[in-house]
Structures are given as C-alpha cells and as structure tokens.
Amino acid sequence: MTNELSYTIEEVSQLLKVSKLTIYDLVKKGELPVFRVGRQMRVDANDLDIYINKQKTNQNQKFQAPIVHHSRNETKETYNIVISGQDMVLDILGKHIEKNSPFKALRSYTGSLNSLISMYNGECDIVSLHMFDGDTKEYNLPYIKKILVGYPYILLNLVCRKAGLYVQKGNPLNITSWSDLHQGNIQIVNREKGSGARILLDEQLRINNISPRNINGYQHEETNHLSVASAIAAGTANVGVGIEKVSKIVDIDFIPLITERYDLVMLKTPDNERLIHSVKEVLSSRQFQTEVASLGDYDTSLTGTIMYETY
Structure with missing residues (x-):
C-alpha cells in the first residue's frame, strides 16, 4: 500500500472495506493518525501500514485517545x-x-x-x-x-436558513412550488439517501402525492449542495433541492420554500x-x-x- 504517499478518508475506507464512519472513529480514538490539507483529512501510507500491521501482531493493544x-x-x-x-x-x-x-x-x-x-x-x-x-x-x-x-441528549440550534429549489438563471420553466416537480419537462438532480435535502424532497413529494417514479432524474444523486447547484448551472439538470447560500456562489436562481432549523x-x-x-x-x-x-x-x-x- 506504499505506492501512494497518502490517502483520503474515502480511499482508506475502500482499502480496508469498511465505512468512512469507521475510519473517522479510528481517527477520533487516536488509533489512525491524520494530517490536514485544507479542509480534507489525509492518512499517510506508512501510518496506514503501521496500523494494519499492529492489528495483525497485537489486536488487543490500543493507542490512547488523548x-x-x-x-x-x-x-x-x-x-x-x-x-x-x-x-x-x-x-x-x-x-x-x-x-x-x-x-x-x-x-x-x-x-x-x-x-x-x-x-x-x-x-x-x-x-x-x-x-x-x-x-x-x-x-x-x-x-x-x-x-x-x-x-x-441535548439539541441546540446552530442557525436557521432558507431551503428550496435551485433553478436555472431566469427560471425558464417557471417553477414556483414542490407540486411543479411532476411536470414532464423537468429534469431533477437529487441528493444522496440520508441527507437532509433528500429527506426534505421525499417528504414534500409524499405530502403532494407525487410518486418519485414520475420524477425525471430522481436517481441522479450528488453528495453536496454545491454539486447539485453546479449540475443545474451546467444544464445537466434544471432543478434541485438546496440552501440559498450555495445558489449565490454558483450564480443560479433560488426559489425559497421553507425555513429550516439547522441544529446540533x-x-x-x-x-x-x-x-x-x-x-x-x-x-x-x-x-x-x-x-x-x-x-x-x-x-x-x-x-x-x-x-x-x-x-
């Protein structure tokens, strides 16, 4: 595994065939050292080899969390x-x-x-x-x-923010509400399962009696707001769910439909x-x-x- 100098968390999870959350847990416990490149954590290849070899030779020994x-x-x-x-x-x-x-x-x-x-x-x-x-x-x-x-547990508010629909500049399809998503000429870009934006969309489809099977592009998933907004800006889709802030970064239009509470x-x-x-x-x-x-x-x-x- 030493052909690469370092790995992302996702790459480590793929190499070890475990979830990314398992890798984050190892990092949290101090068992797998990391370093940062901007916002991204990376794992040195030598550190990964040391961790793997340590599990082989002494599985009962643990590093200390502090x-x-x-x-x-x-x-x-x-x-x-x-x-x-x-x-x-x-x-x-x-x-x-x-x-x-x-x-x-x-x-x-x-x-x-x-x-x-x-x-x-x-x-x-x-x-x-x-x-x-x-x-x-x-x-x-x-x-x-x-x-x-x-x-x-304790639940604290972090911020409140506007959520709604990203549309192309000028809103050429005149999309104004969740119920417009059933239109045959609409191509959506979705978020991944388990994300807040995906839950919001699925709940709104349920409330408005719209079947996901009737939504063009429902299976097209991206993993963050920026990727959804970028797909709309590039014309590969013409509507997606997201927050207001990102629409201004990508310079597309935003239809605010709900104020969401973003909590911790x-x-x-x-x-x-x-x-x-x-x-x-x-x-x-x-x-x-x-x-x-x-x-x-x-x-x-x-x-x-x-x-x-x-x-």
Missing part, C-alpha cells in the same frame, strides 16, 4: 472529536471550539440521517441535522426520538460534559454569531437556544 503534546515543561492533552455535517458553519464552529478547549475538531462530511445513526453507534460527538418531518412539520426532533432511543445534537454523558459546555459557550458568543452572520443567508436569532433536552 494526543499528548509536550511543550518545554508543560504537558497538554488534546482530545479528538468528530463533527458531522457539511455546512461551512461547522468549520467555523470547530475552529472556535479549538480556541479555548482541549478538543481538536475533525470533520465528517456525512448527511444528517447517517450521521445520527453513527452517533447512536458511538462514532460521532457532534451531529448537525436538518431533517423535515412531513407529518408534524417539525425539524429534527421526530427523527432523534426514534433513533437515539435510550440515550440522554450531542449525547449527555459524563465524558461529554466539558464538550457540551464548550459548544454552548461558542454558540452564545458574539464573536461566533457575528462571524456566521457575516457570511450572509444565515439567521442566528435562535443560535445557542436549547431546542430539546432529556435527562
């Missing part, structure tokens, strides 16, 4: 945490958490539902959610209650008390809220509000 840094006469323990989700606001959150706490923020760019399941399995520390429930018209909590069964959920365990305190402090700080608001298209009026908490 990463210990020695600076002159001081010893500082840094604890890896995994923040799951795709919005750029999560990168800002991670940066602020690292400033005044012992936590090092690692990022998993995974959709809401899969992230929540990974939290249930102990593989994520902070999960971001924007999952719409068509029956209650509520965001996130209906799903959390069904998945985090038996776990105490954390498990309430003794080990997580300090992390929860740090996240609360960051979300309520003027510095964080000002930085997020300066990006535009994010509503911080609820940021830091406890939306739900179990004991």
Whole structure:
C-alpha cells in the first residue's frame, strides 16, 4: 500500500472495506493518525501500514485517545472529536471550539440521517441535522426520538436558513412550488439517501402525492449542495433541492420554500460534559454569531437556544 504517499478518508475506507464512519472513529480514538490539507483529512501510507500491521501482531493493544503534546515543561492533552455535517458553519464552529478547549475538531462530511445513526453507534460527538418531518412539520426532533432511543441528549440550534429549489438563471420553466416537480419537462438532480435535502424532497413529494417514479432524474444523486447547484448551472439538470447560500456562489436562481432549523445534537454523558459546555459557550458568543452572520443567508436569532433536552 506504499505506492501512494497518502490517502483520503474515502480511499482508506475502500482499502480496508469498511465505512468512512469507521475510519473517522479510528481517527477520533487516536488509533489512525491524520494530517490536514485544507479542509480534507489525509492518512499517510506508512501510518496506514503501521496500523494494519499492529492489528495483525497485537489486536488487543490500543493507542490512547488523548494526543499528548509536550511543550518545554508543560504537558497538554488534546482530545479528538468528530463533527458531522457539511455546512461551512461547522468549520467555523470547530475552529472556535479549538480556541479555548482541549478538543481538536475533525470533520465528517456525512448527511444528517447517517450521521445520527453513527452517533447512536458511538462514532460521532457532534451531529448537525436538518431533517423535515412531513407529518408534524417539525425539524429534527421526530427523527432523534426514534433513533437515539435510550440515550440522554441535548439539541441546540446552530442557525436557521432558507431551503428550496435551485433553478436555472431566469427560471425558464417557471417553477414556483414542490407540486411543479411532476411536470414532464423537468429534469431533477437529487441528493444522496440520508441527507437532509433528500429527506426534505421525499417528504414534500409524499405530502403532494407525487410518486418519485414520475420524477425525471430522481436517481441522479450528488453528495453536496454545491454539486447539485453546479449540475443545474451546467444544464445537466434544471432543478434541485438546496440552501440559498450555495445558489449565490454558483450564480443560479433560488426559489425559497421553507425555513429550516439547522441544529446540533450531542449525547449527555459524563465524558461529554466539558464538550457540551464548550459548544454552548461558542454558540452564545458574539464573536461566533457575528462571524456566521457575516457570511450572509444565515439567521442566528435562535443560535445557542436549547431546542430539546432529556435527562
């Protein structure tokens, strides 16, 4: 495996034939070293070989989760945490958490539902959610209650933002609502299963009695808002679900249809008390809220509000 200098998390998961979340869990526990290139984590090929050989020779031996840094006469323990989700606001959150706490923020760019399941399995520390429930018209909590069964947790608002439909410049097909998606001349580009945008689309199709089989392009999936918007800008599709911010980056039109609550959920365990305190402090700080608001298209009026908490 030493032909390559380094691997992405996805490449490592393919080589080891396990999920990306399993790799993130190894990184979080300190068992697999990583380094960053911009926003992307990479694994050195030699480190991967060392990990594999260690599992062969001594499967019971584990590395310690804390990463210990020695600076002159001081010893500082840094604890890896995994923040799951795709919005750029999560990168800002991670940066602020690292400033005044012992936590090092690692990022998993995974959709809401899969992230929540990974939290249930102990593989994520902070999960971001924007999952719409068509029956209650509520965001996130209906799903959390069904998945985090038996776990105490806290749900905090990160931001609110507009979600809706990306369309080509000038909206040539005059798309104005979810019910327009059944038109035969519409070619959609979809998000991957488990993402908040995919859940929003599927719930709206159900509410409007539209069968996915009647949606041209329903099987065409992309893994992030930017890829969906880019497909529409390039003309390979003419409508997709996403958030307002990205439409301005790609310069396409956006039809706002719903205000979604983008929340954070954390498990309430003794080990997580300090992390929860740090996240609360960051979300309520003027510095964080000002930085997020300066990006535009994010509503911080609820940021830091406890939306739900179990004991």
